[in-house]
Amino acid sequence: TGQSLAQPLAGLKLSPGAVHSYQDVHVTRLPSGLVIASMENYSPASKIGVFIKAGCRYETPENQGVTHLLRLASNLTTKGASAFKICRGVEAVGGSLSVSSSRENMIYTVDCLRDDIDTVMEYLINVTTAQEFRPWEVSDLTPRVKMDKAMAAQSDQIGVIEGLHGAAYKNALCNSLYCPNHMVGNIQSEDLHQFVQNNFTSARMALVGLGVDHTVLKQVGEQFLNIRSGAGSTGATSQYRGGEVRFPNTSSMVHAAVVSQSAAAGSSEALAFSVLQHLLGAGLHVKRGSCASSKLVQGVTKATADPFDVSAFNASYSDSGLFGVYTISQAVIKAALAQVKAVADGGVTAADLTRAKAQLKGHFLMSLETSEGFLEAMGTQALAEGTYCSPEEISKKIDNVSLTDVANAAKKFVSGKKTMASSGNLSKTPFVDEI
Numbered sequence: 001t002g003q004s005l006a007q008p009l010a011g012l013k014l015s016p017g018a019v020h021s022y023q024d025v026h027v028t029r030l031p032s033g034l035v036i037a038s039m040e041n042y043s044p045a046s047k048i049g050v051f052i053k054a055g056c057r058y059e060t061p062e063n064q065g066v067t068h069l070l071r072l073a074s075n076l077t078t079k080g081a082s083a084f085k086i087c088r089g090v091e092a093v094g095g096s097l098s099v100s101s102s103r104e105n106m107i108y109t110v111d112c113l114r115d116d117i118d119t120v121m122e123y124l125i126n127v128t129t130a131q132e133f134r135p136w137e138v139s140d141l142t143p144r145v146k147m148d149k150a151m152a153a154q155s156d157q158i159g160v161i162e163g164l165h166g167a168a169y170k171n172a173l174c175n176s177l178y179c180p181n182h183m184v185g186n187i188q189s190e191d192l193h194q195f196v197q198n199n200f201t202s203a204r205m206a207l208v209g210l211g212v213d214h215t216v217l218k219q220v221g222e223q224f225l226n227i228r229s230g231a232g233s234t235g236a237t238s239q240y241r242g243g244e245v246r247f248p249n250t251s252s253m254v255h256a257a258v259v260s261q262s263a264a265a266g267s268s269e270a271l272a273f274s275v276l277q278h279l280l281g282a283g284l285h286v287k288r289g290s291c292a293s294s295k296l297v298q299g300v301t302k303a304t305a306d307p308f309d310v311s312a313f314n315a316s317y318s319d320s321g322l323f324g325v326y327t328i329s330q331a332v333i334k335a336a337l338a339q340v341k342a343v344a345d346g347g348v349t350a351a352d353l354t355r356a357k358a359q360l361k362g363h364f365l366m367s368l369e370t371s372e373g374f375l376e377a378m379g380t381q382a383l384a385e386g387t388y389c390s391p392e393e394i395s396k397k398i399d400n401v402s403l404t405d406v407a408n409a410a411k412k413f414v415s416g417k418k419t420m421a422s423s424g425n426l427s428k429t430p431f432v433d434e435i
């Protein structure tokens with residue numbers, strides 16, 4: 001599983017060039033509300049993305065699943081070019097166009113050689129602003145939607161995490177990344193148009209580039225991404241409710257997640273939850289014995305002789321967050337929860353805290369090492385806050401998290417209203433009111 005987060009990463013250093021270049025991130029907010037963020041690294045390859053606050057949280061009951069279709073519709077015919085021409089045009093210059101989406105954002109990205117920026121950026125703009133959504137092309141997406149859903153259904157983890165969000169929230173963040181069954185084949189061209197019309201507005205977009213001149217990007221933004229101005233509504237605030245969802249089947253490896261509401265992304269409280277996550281053991285697949293410093297692994301090892309996998313779970317969104325534990329095994333959820341309670345009760349040393357902070361910083365820096373990771377960090381921040389916070393500044397904020405902050409985060413989890421999702425042979429899995 002690559003480099004284990006169990007290893008202390010305190011020694012990790014970025015190359016000097018990279019450290020220097022982070023200071024060259026430029027961010028501009030245009031009068032239309034569009035945010036431009038870029039870093040010129042003088043690389044021969046460029047990467048440009050359009051980030052839009054149009055993730056599945058903005059779907060309504062009438063158009064649920066529309067963002068799943070949008071994700072698949074990125075190479076359909078636009079007003080300027082056929083689907084075929086778009087594919088061939090980007091490929092002809094060795095570039096690529098991709099789209100991904102999270103609960104918060106849709107992200108369209110192109111990769112190309114610097115010399116081809118103009119050509120490829122035109123496709124990027126047309127794909128995000130001049131969609132046609134021809135009815136027959138939209139209905140042709142149905143088999144791909146089904147295929148995506150079938151692939152996702154093979155993953156216990158996706159099932160549990162989607163179920164967890166569905167049970168945790170009354171609205172917005174409860175929406176799934178995957179088109180619900182009752183909407184498959186029922187989303188029409190008109191639904192896609194309406195969603196784009198209402199959600200793809202300048203004030204809810206960021207144009208972000210790596211290996212591109214800021215002035216050039218700004219010009220493109222001013223000229224081409226100013227078509228739907230106006231603030232656009234901000235959408236409903238997520239309402240946490242707590243609850244439980246169980247997917248029983250015969251699988252002996254039970255997946256179970258138990259969370260409480262944590263904090264919105266970007267807050268200092270969210271950072272305390274991140275430190276807590278690393279203190280407990282971050283990242284799935286922290287296997288037995290591989291992570292001596294993980295409190296969760298230590299606690300669960302004592303409670304079972306069966307194989308298990310346990311980690312702290314943390315998800316943060318613009319207006320809420322979820323924090324808790326994720327276990328894969330038979331019935332170790334209580335042992336895992338006891339460890340969080342121990343932290344809430346003050347069972348953390350200064351040395352534990354220092355190690356957790358070093359791991360969090362290392363994890364964060366590693367996520368910026370790839371151009372994908374860097375573009376995503378820059379784009380997400382630009383869109384959410386209209387600024388870019390350098391790794392040095394974030395490191396300082398992490399250093400500022402105290403033992404009390406971490407204990408308070410753990411207390412908030414322990415006392416918070418719980419949400420639980422589980423799948424597998426649940427004969428020995430407690431219900432949420434029993435934990």
Ligand SMILES: *[C@@H]1O[C@H](CO)[C@@H](O)[C@H](O)[C@H]1NC(C)=O
Pocket residue numbers: 079080081089122123126130
């Ligand atoms: C982009 O759209 C414009 C206007 O519809 C069109 O003239 C142009 O050819 C399109 N470019 C590409 C690369 O599709």
Ligand SMILES: *[C@@H]1O[C@H](CO)[C@@H](O)[C@H](O)[C@H]1NC(C)=O
Pocket residue numbers: 075076083084087
């Ligand atoms: C769009 O891309 C998908 C996957 O990359 C591919 O299967 C599909 O054929 C493409 N559609 C068109 C119209 O080129």
Ligand SMILES: *[C@@H]1O[C@H](CO)[C@@H](O)[C@H](O)[C@H]1NC(C)=O
Pocket residue numbers: 153154155156157159160247248249250251423424
């Ligand atoms: C149990 O359900 C999960 C998804 O919820 C699935 O990934 C897994 O394959 C199923 N196992 C069996 C044995 O059916």
Ligand SMILES: *[C@@H]1O[C@H](CO)[C@@H](O)[C@H](O)[C@H]1NC(C)=O
Pocket residue numbers: 058059060063194195196198199232233234235236
């Ligand atoms: C996004 O689009 C949907 C469908 O048109 C609309 O109901 C919703 O209000 C839009 N969201 C925002 C935040 O404007």
Ligand SMILES: *[C@@H]1O[C@H](CO)[C@@H](O)[C@H](O)[C@H]1NC(C)=O
Pocket residue numbers: 249250251425426427
């Ligand atoms: C679940 O596991 C128990 C033993 O722990 C077994 O008796 C039962 O048959 C299993 N149920 C299913 C549906 O596989």
Ligand SMILES: *[C@@H]1O[C@H](CO)[C@@H](O)[C@H](O)[C@H]1NC(C)=O
Pocket residue numbers: 265266270271273274314315316
């Ligand atoms: C955990 O929370 C922090 C908020 O500070 C966030 O940056 C990080 O991406 C979160 N991790 C996950 C897996 O959501």
Ligand SMILES: *[C@@H]1O[C@H](CO)[C@@H](O)[C@H](O)[C@H]1NC(C)=O
Pocket residue numbers: 396397400
């Ligand atoms: C550090 O924390 C204190 C209070 O906990 C706060 O006042 C201060 O602004 C923080 N500094 C930074 C750099 O976040």
